[in-house]
Amino acid sequence: LAKTTQPISMDSYEGQEVNITCSHNNIATNDYITWYQQFPSQGPRFIIQGYKTKVTNEVASLFIPADRKSSTLSLPRVSLSDTAVYYCLVAPGSGYSTLTFGKGTMLLVSP
Amino acid sequence: GAVVSQHPSWVICKSGTSVKIECRSLDFQATTMFWYRQFPKQSLMLMATSNEGSKATYEQGVEKDKFLINHASLTLSTLTVTSAHPEDSSFYICSARDPQGAYEQYFGPGTRLTVT
Secondary structure (H helix, E strand, O other): OOOOEOOOEEEEEOOOOEEEEEEOOOOOOOEEEEEEEEOOOOOOEEEEEEOOEEEEOOOOEEEEOOOOOEEEEEEOOOOHHHOEEEEEEEEEOOOOOOOOOOOOEEEEEEO | OOOEEEEOOEEEEOOOOOEEEEEEEOOOOOOEEEEEEEOOOOOOEEEEEEEOOOOOEEOOOOOOOOEEEEEEEOOEEEEEEOOOOHHHOEEEEEEEEOOOOOOOEEEOOOEEEEEO
16 A cells, blocks of 8 residues: 655644645555544544646635646645644555555644 | 444453453445554554454554454444453543545544443
8 A cells, every 4th residue: 555644743823825736755656645634532524635737616625736746735724623633544446445644734723 | 424333432351350341333335444552641543454354453562362353343342451451441432534535534422431
């Protein structure tokens, strides 16, 4: 499974856009990139998934360059409730593959 | 989206006793479920893959005789921590994929186990 590297922590303020970049140099051709959000004492929550270029949903955007060796999760206008740990995962797109969680990025949003 | 539940949400047990944790897919059938363990301020660690109607597949270093997994139906997987010890205290989380959905896995809310 492709290993991912992301910043341990990030700080932001309410209303700002936050971009969290994840490196996955060894991504395979059939791998998808998925981001999860986790609050303390809760299970991870799916945010967004993509294969290439750009994906956008109601909560975030995911930017993936052509070489797919990295990806950036973009959270527009964050609020205090976006304070959480964000995990970037790379795995085959079947959904039945085991997921390997890295250390994640602890995002702290301040007033 | 698909919903995965866990029961109980938290449990306290005495050392040496066994504890069963249930994971249910509420609105879909899951042939495969996954069990994770998460210690404080650490990431999720995959413990095992639970397959309906067959034996679970355990990750390296996870004792299959200590962490018993049963996936008897398409909506229920159970994890039993046998002869629990304080070092088994952790946050246990399950996940499942909705075959009718996209590729993401849905996670349960987790179960906090404290062994005294």
